[in-house]
Amino acid sequence: MKKNKVKKAAIVLLALAVVVMGLAIIVDRASAELTAKANHDHITIDFFYHGSTVNVSGISDPDADLIIKIASPEAHETLKEKGKVGGFLWMNVATLKLEKVPNLYSVYSTKKIDEILSPQEMDKYVIGYPALGKHAEMSPVKDEADKARWFSEFIKFKENSKLYNISFGKIDLKGKDGKQEYTILTEWPYQAPPGDYLATVYAVKDGKVVEIAESKVSVEQVGIVKTLSNMAKNNGALYGFISIISALGAGFGVGLVFRKGGGAH
Template sequence: QVVFNDTPAFYNIAASGHLNELVPASTRQRLELGPENIKSFVAPQSRSMSDKDKLDFWQALLRSKMNDGLYASTHTPVKFLGKRLFRADITFPANIPVGTYLVYVYLVKDKDIVSTQITPLFVSKIGAEAEIYDFAHRHSLAYGVLAVVIALFAGWFASVVFRKK
């Protein structure tokens, strides 16, 4: 088992242009702009692996996150609505983990970051989905028993409905 520490659960970039044109590679690496620049650390129990194996696992993790829609492979365009007002439409996948995410906003001028703002973004579930999610996490044993009872009932009901007479 390989464990990576400090790996974002969700990662997306919104930009007014291509990152390669906006900021130099050294800045992208330092600020972890782009999935390829995320610095994740291999947990102590995984350190005995070779560097090649660690890289292979890291690349597989990135592919998996991209396939699940949790990491964007391209940037989302930013639309300027005024001199200081902008908008970026980011779609969050249904499988995004609940929690608090940090949104980093960088003001770039002449390939230099001139200002940074960090804003928390709270992701939660709502409605019936939220109730089921909360119940399953707060009362896991009861949820498991209830799921088995519902499955048994559904099986019995199906056998009654489709019984040949």
């Protein structure tokens, strides 16, 4: 009987210990658990849309640096290369095809990316222009130097349309109960077309990504914008017909107004 009691007590103690240890682990995990939320995850494009803002925020380990990447799914792009003809005339001389490049690519970080993340990790998670350059497939390019040259032109082209951007130091951090709250308000460019985008938050320690959290941002056309856009794509004949009739009507209408208004002799 005594033996049994001792045994029972030992089991209870062991169970307790497991629970306490488990709790400790859970509490510890909670303090480091990375969360991400985009407050404006559904952007609607109506008639008066002129871009938007997206706020990405969450909780992170206070010891970790953060990198936030907002990107569209990888796709392909076809662009015209300008070059000199006859030594002094600039014109389109070739077509450049790019594969595995996102249409929108924004990276924000607490510090300069190459100061907090190792090159291997950058390549692994496609963070930063050099990593994106390695990841992208381009044709036709003669060699690595040629690829690098045209990729940097590609970046210039994308930054010019406000679709690519890399910056650091804009993430707000606030310490609270041993946790860290982070938040960033980003400008959402009106040049970004409708589609699904992904905001990925990387927690970084000792040059390595230790945690990842994601949040979706979807951009959708609504109302008249959606109706017109769909009609242009799916019913070109009717759309063309309406466009022409409207133009004819407007031309005649203004002509009549001017006659009545005595604008002419």
